[in-house]
Amino acid sequence: MDSTVSHKTKKMEVLPLLFSFKGRIGRIQFTKWWLPLNSITLPLYYLNDQLAGMVAILLLWPLFALTTKRYHDFNSFGWLGVFQLLxxxxxxxxxxxxxxxxGDFKDNKYGESLYK
Structure with a gap:
């Protein structure tokens, strides 16, 4: 039996990934979703401030869900995601x-290790 750590991580389906606050995600999956979602509103500000504001409000839930799951991977509180409001x-x-x-290579209270 091989005791090395696998670099393949488990992937979560899109709806739970963006709308649930439970579980853990790795840094690649986080980056793949968080950066594009966070940058959607930037071009909109040049077109229409009100539209950009409404889109930003709609994206708060998915952005917080992603960040919460990522902090869970460190065995930390998901509330640390409020930093993204600054x-x-x-x-x-x-x-x-x-x-x-x-993230944490061991299972924690938020879920199984992603690196099994």
Whole structure:
């Protein structure tokens, strides 16, 4: 039996990924969804501020769901995702913490390890 850690991680279906606050996700899956969702509103601000504001409000739930699951992978509170509400510094905290930091290799109270 091979005791090395697999670099393939379990993938979550799209609806639970974007709308549920339960479970864990890895940094690649987080980055693949969080960065594009977070950048949707930027071009809209040049076209229509009100439309961009409405789209940003609609995207809050999926962005918080992604961030919560990513913090769960560190065995941390999902509430740390509120940092993404802080312009620039909050985004940097989330990007560095969630996109570049490896999660917990062991099972934790939020779910099984992604690296089994």
């Amino acid at each position: 312009p620039i510094i909050g985004w940097l905290i989330v990007i560095v913490g969630c996109c570049f930091t490896v």
